[in-house]
Amino acid sequence: YAAKRLHQNHVVYDPGFEQNRQTQLALLSDLRNAVAENQFVVCYQPKIRMKDGEIDSAEALVRWRHPERGWIPPGDFIPFAEQTGRLRAITQWVIHDVLARSVSWSAQDIRLTVSVNIGMSDAEDTDFVDFIEEALARLGANPDMLCLEITETGVMNRPKELLANLERLRMLGVRLSIDDFGTGYSSFAYLAQMPVHELKIDRSFVNALDHKFENVSIVRSIIELGHILGLQVVAEGVETESVWQALAVMGCDEAQGYLIAKPMQADEFKTWYLSAPMLPYTPPDMSVYDQ
Ligand code: C2E
Ligand code: MG
Ligand code: MG
Ligand code: MG
Numbered sequence: 001y002a003a004k005r006l007h008q009n010h011v012v013y014d015p016g017f018e019q020n021r022q023t024q025l026a027l028l029s030d031l032r033n034a035v036a037e038n039q040f041v042v043c044y045q046p047k048i049r050m051k052d053g054e055i056d057s058a059e060a061l062v063r064w065r066h067p068e069r070g071w072i073p074p075g076d077f078i079p080f081a082e083q084t085g086r087l088r089a090i091t092q093w094v095i096h097d098v099l100a101r102s103v104s105w106s107a108q109d110i111r112l113t114v115s116v117n118i119g120m121s122d123a124e125d126t127d128f129v130d131f132i133e134e135a136l137a138r139l140g141a142n143p144d145m146l147c148l149e150i151t152e153t154g155v156m157n158r159p160k161e162l163l164a165n166l167e168r169l170r171m172l173g174v175r176l177s178i179d180d181f182g183t184g185y186s187s188f189a190y191l192a193q194m195p196v197h198e199l200k201i202d203r204s205f206v207n208a209l210d211h212k213f214e215n216v217s218i219v220r221s222i223i224e225l226g227h228i229l230g231l232q233v234v235a236e237g238v239e240t241e242s243v244w245q246a247l248a249v250m251g252c253d254e255a256q257g258y259l260i261a262k263p264m265q266a267d268e269f270k271t272w273y274l275s276a277p278m279l280p281y282t283p284p285d286m287s288v289y290d291q
Contacts, residue, residue, distance in 0.1 A: 027077065028084055030066065035089045039065050042097050043263035044114070046273070047234060047256045050248050055273060057113040057147070059256060060098045061263045062090065074117075082119045091122045092131060099141040101266055106145070110273060115147040115177060120154040124161045129168045136172070143173030149200065150176070152184035163195075170195040177234070182222055192229055199226040203237030206257070210242040220250050227251070 047057040064072040081087045098114050177198035182205050201222050208215045226233035235247050238257030
């Protein structure tokens, strides 16, 4: 079990980790102070509703602004933080920052649901739901301003412990999303009992949509599966107009990716949002597919 879990977190078998043991040890000690010293920065990447081009949500993506090493992407410290028991403090900081930002934005008429990625160690923690409930109350945030993303592989491996927490979160009114969908092996029966609102198709399938034919079938199946289960389907990693068009034809609900915008710091995101951005596509006329 441990080996499997470590493998999932890409820590132990990552050659970079073995080569840089010294660096990792230094990072671990730096990680202890990073929250207290306010070294994390949340970036926001918009999600677009495909049928009308509405920007109704965004994903919060954390970066570590290290005093000596500069910007460190989440892939280089989140798995490591989780494995060393330091993810909870980061998650709590991110959720606080995001809720405070959402409340301030909504006072300025910028109403978005913001998605936050959480680790399995967060989602399984019995105190996690209490933390979310308190944070929403303390900051005066509506529960539907918050969506929590958990990865498919995580959800798959520990269904029982998770389910009760997810049910409680749903009862609170928080939205739930399964991230990186298609990389695990969820069964239809299993998915049908998950109390989630959204599936996010993994970037690897979306990216190759216009040059790998089998991905068209995979993506179409995921969209159909999601819709049968009454879920909103999001494609992440949309980089080209041809991918956008293919997704639109297949009835995908939301798109996120560099075609629309890269993740931006809060101020830059706000400026972008308020500039009523000309999105780099023509919203497709879906009525032709309705007959
Ligand atoms: P994710 O949740 O699947 O997030 C999507 C990743 O794809 C982000 O990478 C985003 O910048 C990137 N991306 C978005 N659009 C495109 C595109 O069009 N092309 C390409 N090539 N990439 C695109 P990022 O920000 O480096 O985050 C990586 C992963 O780190 C996330 O994957 C998520 O699993 C994790 N992560 C990020 N922030 C947090 C956090 O606050 N807490 C936790 N637990 N995990 C986080
Ligand atoms: Mg995500
Ligand atoms: Mg994802
Ligand atoms: Mg992904």
